[in-house]
Amino acid sequence: MSAYDERPWLARYAPGRPGEISPGFDDALTMFRATVARASDRDAIRYFGRHISFGELDRLSDAFAAGLAAEGFAPGERVAIFAQNVPQFVIAQVGTWKAGGIAVSINPMNKQREVAELLADSGAAVLVCLQSLWRDVAAEVVPDSGVRTVLTTSELDLCEDTGAVVFAGVERIDCAGTLDLLTFLDRHRDTAPPAVTLRPDDVAFLTYTSGTTGPPKGAMTTHRNVVFNAHTYRDWIGIGDDDVVLGIAPLFHVTGLVGHIAVSLLAGAPLVLMYRLDPALALDTAEAEGATFTVGSITVYIAMMNAPGAEKSKLATLSKVYSGGAPIPPSTVQAFRDTFGHYIHNIYGLTETTSPSHAVPFGIEAPVDPDSGALSVGVPVYDTVVRVVDDDGHDVGVGEVGELVTAGPQVVAGYWNKPEETAAALPGGVLHTGDVGYMDAQGWFYIVDRKKDQINAGGYKIWPREVEDVLYEHPAVREAAVVGVPDEYRGETVKAFVSLKAQAQVTPEEVIAFCKERMAAYKYPRQLEILDEIPKTVSGKVLRRRLRSRD
Template identity: 75%
Template structure:
């Protein structure tokens, strides 16, 4: 069956783990305040030797809310946060809620056109940005938007040894504003479960970015999902490798830390060698990131099992996971990478491998299971007419649950198309096996039609990852006079390894049907990816 309702995998759960959860707080702000009340002196943010306690974060976010309110910010308005993984991101996020506003995380890789699109679509009236991004990008954009107040800050702020700030004429220094309003209580606001907490912009892989309206109910539910699914507590240390602007970082890093009061370790931006050092120094216990993060960790010179000894709770999502990589990582570091799956529109996870379980690999396709639907979540597998398909048959995944967003900001037609009746049509193709495990095959649009035969890039990529020389692989369809389309692989190699294109083609030919193996292989130093680690196949097709 394709409607998931009997949960045969519950026997694999840790003892006493429930099949559902009750949302404990009316808003993400309420869950933060509960953590402050429990342990005000506990460290909540760690950043290159610097520490911020829950009490200090409460004070700083009060000051942020009071400061922007004094500048004219009104409840319901939006604050855009254009920054890397720095403490100021969290300060602005929680402070926005205290002012009754909606946070708009912005990809720090965005340039003028992309930043302008997000600011215009969201109607943000406040922009928080790093000084470097202000000078490089934002200063050229804001005059054409609704932004009235620009707050600039340095990525060195809150380090144990901060550097001198850079002057940004025409902006307000964030540190100065926080100092000026420290101790000032902002006006009381009321936030309910259905109020919007974030406008989280989609990556744009299927068209112009859209602002998914993640409500406070969505945020609290999936923060609790991570806590209960993985078994996280305030004795854990969360390693923030996922970008905070992305839904994974927003929920699995920030929201989880605010819920359980556990420290979140931030590192500005991901660097594999720095991450290994930080894990050891901070005793990090839990993280989630794209599989490219863990591939990078395996390729750090001198990396060994001791380097990640404390990091015993690992999940990965956002990009397909080759089973061979999970095996290699476990052999090297001794820890299993649990798969999970979700979208911006599901406020992070809709599926996950139960913690402590090993995901099955489908013997026919070689795909690694993304797990099972998380608490209170129903996932259907449907054909092109919307009819349920039997177990084992491929169709589109349609998701319903407390984590599914109500729609897109200012786009009722797009909302109706993607979320008819509140059910999310994911655009992802997959299937459920007879035991209830789910497998995601690919995006509908990425399917290759080679002479009338359907080829899913992921299956070919998984085979390429089995070759010892392959570090990363992406497969696309390219024009072919005879077959219409043919299969082309783009590959980056592991340090110290070499292989010829003909060898890789032969390797795949021995393991795949004749119409599936790549006819062309191109080597690149790095494959193009989104900041969240998702391979940009469209860039390879157009390049």
Template identity: 70%
Template structure:
């Protein structure tokens, strides 16, 4: 008997149901073109007091495609977009596709070393970035990459409010040797983009995810992946042109790329962008724009709860709320519902599954595992089969813990230029997630542990090896081991244990500052403890497990 047989509402979401939702469009450009035809004068982007219609976005992205083609860009090349949540991100992404290219999303918190790795690995020939990022980061590394054309822009474009809470200290900065995006778009406005043919299996995005060792890996997200999971959000949640999408997730992240940009391009629901997340500004924006749907890290919703003016009226319109990327304590769900009157639905996926592979059906409450207190991440989404497998790769029955292995139209085609890693993780179209969990008798899935050493700080993924490598660059450091430790706000935070070279001196503040200068803000260790010796095996391997165990909270009886 199927685990779905006695759950009629759940049976609708069983693997393989309904097959007809797959493949509405061959590519994301066709998906957008259909929305333009439906409502050319409808708003697609709202950015403070700025408004961009579908017709205008179509023209701007055409101009971008024509402009980079004029600069020598050819189909199949990559355009890296290194920016916050601004309209230019969407313009560049669409324009890249129209030129037959692949968009590479880059975290704007990345510093020189991290940016250079991604640019070198992707082989990007065009880089779009904010003027401040060009001055502070790009100008120092671009000569070491294949980038031929740098296009700069400002977060002050497309709006006139100039809110100092958001834009305090931001000034227009001419960047010598780069193309100004506004000038390029004006020059090529009205030009027809090149004629290109995009198929469902062509790569649309390279979205970088860290590996356990070596450089980051670019997940090759196809147009099929993008269209399918945009449809998933639309049909799973019930999003239509009457909705308003609140862009709280970073656009460079797979959640922002699909749960914000792609779902708006598909449904016609306006996408509200706010440059950076400020809780007070976000509450005002929800009220002013009558936002109805969003998906983001649980830390976003915790910040909203703790912001002045947080009450039911502030979020009255925001009735469709999803959260993923980090574990959600059931107590937080209850507190949010008590404050605002709305339930936060869990959703689960990875970069390699193009955002969701599981979700709590809209309108349903996720069960809580009575043994661990973990909140269910939901059930598999449309056309998706998720297996729980043991160490031998064999399927496990409901209730038994194993690794989640996902198959479906949202699984990416592989890792960019990494055939061995692709074969190891995605053999036979089955993606080994590295996450450990189980399915209960009713078909609900729970994540109970991670197979890898990855740290999840408020939805941002951090690998200990990368932080350790930076610490080892400090002349006083002899050994370093990094683990995730419990944090009441971020879920986990980064802690480093360090031993010093004989005769060397350094304190935790100095080492923290050293890392902060060399890493994205979410990666550097918030805690550093200096020990005489770090625990090791007899072969000299550092024991992260022992360090992690000592940092776990102790029960009253222990």
């Protein structure tokens, strides 16, 4: 609720003080080039047996930028990247910066309508696309999109082990009317791209919000934002060139863009990519590569715990484990430690804060609020001021619930071509998060829930997260999600959705009874449905709208 210099107790927790984080770089490209200069021969990317050094990544991204210039690309134009976690994503990202452009990451789960909407909204001039996504999605929408150049590539390119389990059924595809990316890079190899000047407030990429609350908006993430939070990850957690980053978050998402790519480019630590997440493969890869750091959604860690072969030896080296994007039940943190021997540190932020605005310092265990059972999301990171306010925008007291309002160098410049939405969510450059929470007397922050997700049952206010935490305590429950649904008597009532652990058997009535024993009468779910999977975005956020629409 206040700034660092007003809270000296933070020195007990935070790895540094305000002003001690000194990026020294004006833009993400200069940051990358500094790493190339000192660590050219070190691995930048590892992908199924293929090792790409920082020097090779520099040369490949030079070729990409030179090729864009040859195709008439101008600084300030946009390059859309429609791909899974493959090396080509990183090459295109860095190459776009070298061309003076803005990268636009597109969720590889998007369908034609969604891709058409993002291409139109961003005004992308170039599309980098996996062959399979071109065939299944993009080929139908690009002719009407304004995209001038399409570069296609295979997930089998730039790897040695093409027989990996995630490639089952994958084959190279002829994409008529497009340019092959590897041929394109080879054609422009050893060609220096035109020099560009990037400024701190230039947009590095457009990161589209997940759309769980409405149409996606392109958050304008600046180079200043990227450089600052890359340093936050590095310095807060203590990531160096002796670390290995396990890429479990999708690269199109802000967590992957900053917590995987940017921190790797800054620290000189190799980024291990796995095409797309397979929990058992992630365990094997972490063991084989000696992975030491990762950040991802709690749903990924749940999947890893329930994967075949989940045992401590698989993650023996993975000591720096962080999770964000969704509330973390304390019981899940304990279950992960029981399984793998490591503590999951909470991290909190939004697309609009370029990933973290709060984090649990590495090596410190977050407190659990004794009244609500909520696990703290941490304390504000460097140079970040967070207030908790009521509906009128007035600060509330310690322990009182209100909306989190965040100011700091990681807050984005606004939404692309949406001045009204920018003014509403970011008045004066300060982010009104829409997340409801509170700060305790020691300065730890707790997220209660999204403001819009509160359930009003006959005048009683219920936060879904509190019910979900109880559901996660049931030994048969793998994942849980709670929504409010219409009720003739109470106006709204609590409905729960759960998926079960392998071989677990339980009835909805038994789970409801479990909750009834542990919660106030107005809180426990009156309805419960067992699903094979809880619907989520790729970044792990529960799609509550889809759950509500089942009724």
